[in-house]
Amino acid sequence: MDRRSFIKLTAVSGTTAALASCGNPDHQLVRFVPDEDIVPGQAVWKPGVCPLCPAGCGLTVRVMDADAEVVRDGKSGVVQILAAKKLEGNPNHPINRGGLCARGQAAIQVTYHPDRITQPLKRTGNRGDGTYAAVTWDAAIAEAVGSLNKLASGGNARSLAFLGRPDNGHRRALIAEFLARFGAPAAVTYELFADDVLRRANGMSFGSAQLPTFDLANTRYLLSFGADFLGTWNAPVSHARAYGEMRQGQPGVRGHFVQIESRVSQTGASADEWVAIRPGTEGALALGIAHVIMRDKLQSAGAAAGAAIPGWSQGLPDYAPEQVEKLTGVSAAKVERLAREFAQRSPAAAAVGGAALAHTNALFTAVAVNALNALAGTVGKPGGLVFTPQMDVGAAAKIGARPSAAMSMQQWAAALLAGGEPAAQALLIDGVNPVFTAPRAWKVRDALARVPFIVSFGSFLDETSILADLILPDHSFLESWSESLPESGSAAGVVSAAPPVMKPLHQTRATPDVLLEVARQLEKPLELPWQTFDEMLAMTMTPLPAMTEGVDAWTDAQEKGGWWGELPTAIRLKPDSTAIRLKPDSTVESGFSRIQPESGFGRIQPEFDGDPAQYPFHFLPYPSNQFLDGSLAHLPWLQEMPDPLTSAMWSSWIEINPQTAARLGIVQGDLVEVTSQHGTLRSAAYVSPGIAPDVIAMPAGQGHATFTRYASGRGENPVGLLAPMTEETTGAVAWAATRVKIARVGGPDGRLILFAGGMREHVEHGR
Amino acid sequence: MRSALVVSALILAGSLGCRMFDPAPRPSASVPPALPGQSTGVFTTARATFGEAVEDFIGRHPRKPEQPVEFPHVVHAGKGIGCTEYCHESVTTGPVAGLPSVRTCMVCHNTIATDRQRIRQITAMRERGEDFVWRRVFDYTPEAHVRFNHAPHIRAKVDCATCHGPIAQGTVAERNVDMNMGFCVNCHNERKASIDCLTCHF
Numbered sequence: 002m003d004r005r006s007f008i009k010l011t012a013v014s015g016t017t018a019a020l021a022s023c024g025n026p027d028h029q030l031v032r033f034v035p036d037e038d039i040v041p042g043q044a045v046w047k048p049g050v051c052p053l054c055p056a057g058c059g060l061t062v063r064v065m066d067a068d069a070e071v072v073r074d075g076k077s078g079v080v081q082i083l084a085a086k087k088l089e090g091n092p093n094h095p096i097n098r099g100g101l102c103a104r105g106q107a108a109i110q111v112t113y114h115p116d117r118i119t120q121p122l123k124r125t126g127n128r129g130d131g132t133y134a135a136v137t138w139d140a141a142i143a144e145a146v147g148s149l150n151k152l153a154s155g156g157n158a159r160s161l162a163f164l165g166r167p168d169n170g171h172r173r174a175l176i177a178e179f180l181a182r183f184g185a186p187a188a189v190t191y192e193l194f195a196d197d198v199l200r201r202a203n204g205m206s207f208g209s210a211q212l213p214t215f216d217l218a219n220t221r222y223l224l225s226f227g228a229d230f231l232g233t234w235n236a237p238v239s240h241a242r243a244y245g246e247m248r249q250g251q252p253g254v255r256g257h258f259v260q261i262e263s264r265v266s267q268t269g270a271s272a273d274e275w276v277a278i279r280p281g282t283e284g285a286l287a288l289g290i291a292h293v294i295m296r297d298k299l300q301s302a303g304a305a306a307g308a309a310i311p312g313w314s315q316g317l318p319d320y321a322p323e324q325v326e327k328l329t330g331v332s333a334a335k336v337e338r339l340a341r342e343f344a345q346r347s348p349a350a351a352a353v354g355g356a357a358l359a360h361t362n363a364l365f366t367a368v369a370v371n372a373l374n375a376l377a378g379t380v381g382k383p384g385g386l387v388f389t390p391q392m393d394v395g396a397a398a399k400i401g402a403r404p405s406a407a408m409s410m411q412q413w414a415a416a417l418l419a420g421g422e423p424a425a426q427a428l429l430i431d432g433v434n435p436v437f438t439a440p441r442a443w444k445v446r447d448a449l450a451r452v453p454f455i456v457s458f459g460s461f462l463d464e465t466s467i468l469a470d471l472i473l474p475d476h477s478f479l480e481s482w483s484e485s486l487p488e489s490g491s492a493a494g495v496v497s498a499a500p501p502v503m504k505p506l507h508q509t510r511a512t513p514d515v516l517l518e519v520a521r522q523l524e525k526p527l528e529l530p531w532q533t534f535d536e537m538l539a540m541t542m543t544p545l546p547a548m549t550e551g552v553d554a555w556t557d558a559q560e561k562g563g564w565w566g567e568l569p570t571a572i573r574l575k576p577d578s579t580a581i582r583l584k585p586d587s588t589v590e591s592g593f594s595r596i597q598p599e600s601g602f603g604r605i606q607p608e609f610d611g612d613p614a615q616y617p618f619h620f621l622p623y624p625s626n627q628f629l630d631g632s633l634a635h636l637p638w639l640q641e642m643p644d645p646l647t648s649a650m651w652s653s654w655i656e657i658n659p660q661t662a663a664r665l666g667i668v669q670g671d672l673v674e675v676t677s678q679h680g681t682l683r684s685a686a687y688v689s690p691g692i693a694p695d696v697i698a699m700p701a702g703q704g705h706a707t708f709t710r711y712a713s714g715r716g717e718n719p720v721g722l723l724a725p726m727t728e729e730t731t732g733a734v735a736w737a738a739t740r741v742k743i744a745r746v747g748g749p750d751g752r753l754i755l756f757a758g759g760m761r762e763h764v765e766h767g768r
Numbered sequence: 769m770r771s772a773l774v775v776s777a778l779i780l781a782g783s784l785g786c787r788m789f790d791p792a793p794r795p796s797a798s799v800p801p802a803l804p805g806q807s808t809g810v811f812t813t814a815r816a817t818f819g820e821a822v823e824d825f826i827g828r829h830p831r832k833p834e835q836p837v838e839f840p841h842v843v844h845a846g847k848g849i850g851c852t853e854y855c856h857e858s859v860t861t862g863p864v865a866g867l868p869s870v871r872t873c874m875v876c877h878n879t880i881a882t883d884r885q886r887i888r889q890i891t892a893m894r895e896r897g898e899d900f901v902w903r904r905v906f907d908y909t910p911e912a913h914v915r916f917n918h919a920p921h922i923r924a925k926v927d928c929a930t931c932h933g934p935i936a937q938g939t940v941a942e943r944n945v946d947m948n949m950g951f952c953v954n955c956h957n958e959r960k961a962s963i964d965c966l967t968c969h970f
Contacts, residue, residue, distance in 0.1 A: 032899040041862060043862035116803075122803060
């Protein structure tokens with residue numbers, strides 16, 4: 002367009018605008034009178050707690066005046082409110098110290114999501130078709146109370162079931178107490194990428210059944226067996242900060258980092274060395290390293306360190322480097338070198354997590370790596386792993402211990418389908434979506450179909466909550482009292498807690514308060530010791546030692562976003578007394594003789610589903626950097642955030658090694674079909690040099706059928722291919738134990754959306 | 769010829785502006801229908817109408833926009849009520865002066881002059897729980913990249929009328945002063961305030 006026609010167009014559009022009589026004020030939304038005193042233009046920063054993962058990072062929330070669309074007395078309109086506008090890391094919080102990951106930054110969108118459920122809903126159509134009618138809170142609570150009364154009066158209290166997420170905070174303790182007083186079994190918890198195996202192994206090895214914290218700032222040599230500690234595993238913000246210290250904190254000192262995994266993760270991409278290993282054999286490599294250390298007497302550790310491992314006291318004769326090479330695919334020379342480096346560059350630590358513990362022999366792998374840590378002599382010392390002291394909420398809230406979990410999700414679904422006891426008559430669901438994340442062979446959806454009455458506390462309609470008969474939407478974390486008990490990421494005890502930062506936008510209610518209300522309204526009231534959730538928080542936190550002179554801990558915590566310091570022993574979780582203890586200096590072995598390797602570890606060799614001849618590839622679904630297991634796929638900022646390694650966004654993809662791709666005639670973006678014995682899916686190929694030739698990887702999180710306008714019908718869910726393989730001692734899903742075959746079915750069809758042109762090294766090598 | 773086509777297309781677009789920005793989006797097939805109580809609107813930074821967008825684009829704002837009530841500034845100032853006392857009170861604490869809500873008016877008008885037509889109008893709004901939709905009188909275009917903060921100017925004892933003109937002598941607020949950069953810099957020079965670019969453009 003030349004200059005002259007541009008001027009003409011500007012003139013014409015100006016005239017058009019003058020003629021357009023669209024701006025009729027009558028068509029504007031009603032503006033309501035605000036209920037709070039607001040200073041416009043001035044920001045206040047208030048503390049908060051990030052709800053998106055169990056790490057429990059502290060937030061500081063920028064709160065300012067804003068216009069919110071609300072419904073008042075049936076009229077929709079706009080009102081000025083004090084609204085949260087930006088989340089940052091709380092600089093004083095010991096877990097994240099001012100840092101916040103990209104997922105945490107996007108958490109603000111939970112509150113303002115256009116598809117949030119804004120009021121109680123009652124199902125009107127068929128189950129699963131998503132038609133609901135609005136009901137009042139009084140009616141909704143009356144319905145829930147009525148159905149629980151019927152169970153209690155009929156002597157069927159045991160047929161109330163609760164599905165939730167595994168964590169150990171106040172909310173779970175309140176739920177556990179509610180269920181115990183009602184007479185119902187403990188809540189069934191489920192998470193696909195859970196760390197149950199590692200907790201159990203740490204309980205066995207160190208007496209602390211919880212995730213470890215690595216003092217990376219002082220580590221000089223770090224071996225990580227599949228642990229994505231900078232991306233999605235454990236407390237990533239805490240570990241990323243400490244990792245920065247390890248690499249650049251002291252002039253002239255740079256800790257060395259080796260990542261051992263079959264596919265390079267975001268963490269692996271930061272490592273000095275990537276060791277590709279055969280899936281499921283990480284434990285063998287750890288023992289190979291231990292063998293060399295003991296053979297060459299590189300460390301003066303006692304024999305007790307790996308007492309539960311067969312052959313440990315004889316110096317692990319079965320794990321000579323040559324044998325380890327056969328098992329793991331890592332060359333004997335490399336095993337020798339890693340062992341020498343690990344022993345000589347002290348303090349050294351070994352981390353294990355993620356895909357390494359997603360096998361049927363995961364407990365063996367975890368205990369083997371723990372033994373390596375004990376051999377390095379850094380457990381509980383600078384540069385090694387430590388355990389964050391944890392609050393015992395049961396003791397602090399004076400309700401005593403309640404069983405944490407009765408059954409696994411798999412057992413619960415199986416029992417329900419088999420018609421056995423207890424046949425759930427009513428089900429409460431809080432924050433978990435097993436229909437999406439559980440292996441299809443568990444038939445969770447079919448099991449849920451058998452429950453006559455389902456209540457969901459969800460804020461969004463997902464694959465599980467769409468089956469609910471009644472939805473009692475929770476506040477967002479910014480609108481309610483939020484809390485978390487971080488399991489790792491700090492050497493001192495931490496309780497993250499914060500008051501609401503803003504008034505609720507919608508007709509929602511905090512789930513703990515709804516449960517307390519239901520408990521009061523029952524025919525036989527449960528007499529829980531608190532009227533509101535913040536009373537419970539005040540009860541557990543007021544007796545804590547003061548952080549500031551002259552201010553009680555609870556008042557202080559509300560201002561600071563939590564409490565941190567020395568936890569009084571009376572309310573600290575006791576170490577697991579059934580554990581075997583690894584004392585590096587102890588040489589006494591007799592105390593551990595009761596632990597039989599076979600019963601203690603489950604399996605030593607990994608097992609895989611599928612015949613290798615027919616299904617030649619290992620299938621590795623991995624937690625997405627954006628969505629974790631898929632519970633965050635509804636946040637559009639995360640959808641549009643490019644994956645750090647592939648730069649892919651708004652889509653799913655299948656990672657294939659370049660050699661494998663060339664052999665199968667697959668190029669970048671081609672539509673490929675992946676088939677296991679349990680399912681099949683089609684997605685775009687991403688050719689990546691960071692993956693072993695016999696492994697096919699795929700991020701979890703996409704492929705939702707129902708999960709808001711941003712995630713529904715987008716990409717594919719790798720969980721659909723998973724075999725129902727588990728680690729037998731914990732029942733944890735062995736999500737990397739499925740074998741698959743792949744085939745090219747078509748050319749690129751535009752479903753792979755890359756932000757950048759792909760991996761530059763790869764392009765340049767091929768030039 | 770081609771430019772004529774473009775021009776007529778533009779005129780057509782302008783006249784259809786209202787319809788094209790229909791706030792109700794058409795949901796795609798895979799997205800479940802909205803639940804009761806959910807907003808069906810899609811957030812957009814675009815202007816509500818084509819007309820507004822063009823006016824904004826060419827920087828045209830009315831000098832005396834139509835307001836929800838014809839507030840007589842002169843009457844209130846005449847009674848000795850200062851600008852910052854009740855109505856624009858956040859001017860001393862924050863960047864924005866603040867505009868009164870219905871609640872603010874009713875602090876006094878619950879009892880004063882309740883029989884006047886305008887006051888009855890405001891009382892009715894309160895009963896409906898509704899508030900004013902004030903229209904902006906003074907503003908900078910976004911491309912000026914100016915961030916103005918009232919509070920330091922009040923602390924420096926700059927009279928409101930210096931920048932806002934004789935609003936206190938009029939009824940409905942009117943833009944009588946052309947606040948261009950020269951206007952600001954002159955005053956900053958006179959009062960020896962900083963004229964560093966970053967004082968205002970940040």
